[in-house]
Amino acid sequence: MSGADTVPVVLVTGALGAGKTTFINGLLAGDHGRALAAVVNDFGAINIDESLLSAGGRPVYGLKNGCICCSLQGDLLRTIRLVLSIGRPLDGIVIEASGVSDPRGILEALLDPVLGEAIRLDSIVAVVDAEEHDAGDPLWQAQLRLADFVVVSKAEAAGPDAVRALGERLAGMGKQVVFGTSADDGVPPEVLFSGLARDRHLPPRAGDPHRDDGNFVTCEWTAAAPVALDRFQSVIQQLAPALVRAKGLLSVRGRAEGSYVFQLVGRRASLQRAPRPVEGVELVLIGRTGTFDAAAARALLDRELGD
Numbered sequence: 001m002s003g004a005d006t007v008p009v010v011l012v013t014g015a016l017g018a019g020k021t022t023f024i025n026g027l028l029a030g031d032h033g034r035a036l037a038a039v040v041n042d043f044g045a046i047n048i049d050e051s052l053l054s055a056g057g058r059p060v061y062g063l064k065n066g067c068i069c070c071s072l073q074g075d076l077l078r079t080i081r082l083v084l085s086i087g088r089p090l091d092g093i094v095i096e097a098s099g100v101s102d103p104r105g106i107l108e109a110l111l112d113p114v115l116g117e118a119i120r121l122d123s124i125v126a127v128v129d130a131e132e133h134d135a136g137d138p139l140w141q142a143q144l145r146l147a148d149f150v151v152v153s154k155a156e157a158a159g160p161d162a163v164r165a166l167g168e169r170l171a172g173m174g175k176q177v178v179f180g181t182s183a184d185d186g187v188p189p190e191v192l193f194s195g196l197a198r199d200r201h202l203p204p205r206a207g208d209p210h211r212d213d214g215n216f217v218t219c220e221w222t223a224a225a226p227v228a229l230d231r232f233q234s235v236i237q238q239l240a241p242a243l244v245r246a247k248g249l250l251s252v253r254g255r256a257e258g259s260y261v262f263q264l265v266g267r268r269a270s271l272q273r274a275p276r277p278v279e280g281v282e283l284v285l286i287g288r289t290g291t292f293d294a295a296a297a298r299a300l301l302d303r304e305l306g307d
């Protein structure tokens with residue numbers, strides 16, 4: 001994959017909730033003069049990331065209900081062809097992998113010989129949450145192994161000692177090119193699009209770290225009407241111990257009336273004003289198989305928050 005008339009692609013990987021969407025949002029909104037499109041993959045049936053990223057007015061294409069590293073490989077190629085066929089000038093495509101994607105499978109798809117005449121993979125970025133990551137997880141290691149650059153998110157929340165220890169671990173893995181997420185220490189777009197990953201070949205398979213195989217279970221829940229904030233918070237408090245990740249868009253009635261983005265990563269939850277008005281509720285809950293009972297969660301949501 002090379003050539004001046006091909007469209008450069010940047011692949012962004014990282015564990016569930018690591019900060020991939022936040023990083024891509026910053027990149028799309030950046031003052032770099034590049035016309036970028038994004039392709040985002042949520043492995044559940046509701047693509048919250050697509051809604052959040054498209055609020056910025058940039059072209060965003062969502063792929064849901066599977067993983068672009070395996071079940072959605074064909075959909076990824078079709079979507080890239082669609083992005084390329086739209087006819088507007090395009091200086092780059094940013095692909096957000098789902099948090100359970102093995103980047104090797106995505107690389108396999110992007111090395112498609114026909115597509116290779118139209119795109120080139122310029123770099124692979126792994127976003128690492130300085131606060132919450134499992135360095136012993138083969139999937140985390142696979143994402144890091146293929147990364148040209150590492151972006152460390154949530155450094156301010158993790159504190160300097162944790163960030164230093166993570167930096168040493170990453171250096172031990174041969175990852176010297178590490179960036180933060182602030183304007184001062186973030187990745188300059190010209191570095192992302194500098195072609196480090198060009199002419200890359202598929203690495204040999206290192207076991208099968210892929211996680212779209214039943215290790216995680218998702219519960220998607222929607223409601224047409226707004227919810228009461230105190231009831232929502234109470235339900236989330238009950239469910240949180242069994243959750244790895246949750247996110248949603250909700251319209252709230254009552255005192256705090258308005259539209260919100262709900263996020264939960266590990267033990268940290270947040271509720272922020274949504275970038276645009278939301279009707280009703282779209283919620284995705286992700287937990288580990290055997291720990292999280294999706295049917296019981298859905299029943300609780302229906303009972304406490306249902307229309």
Ligand SMILES: Nc1nc2c(ncn2[C@@H]2O[C@H](COP(=O)(O)OP(=O)(O)OP(=O)(O)O)[C@@H](O)[C@H]2O)c(=O)[nH]1
Nearest residue numbers: 015016017018019020021022099153154157181263
């Ligand atoms: N404090 C802090 N929070 C961050 C940072 N980056 C991301 N977050 C928060 O972390 C949560 C998850 O961020 P996302 O960008 O949605 O993570 P993601 O990797 O796209 O998540 P998935 O697509 O679900 O795997 C959100 O609440 C973000 O606001 C950061 O650098 N600092």
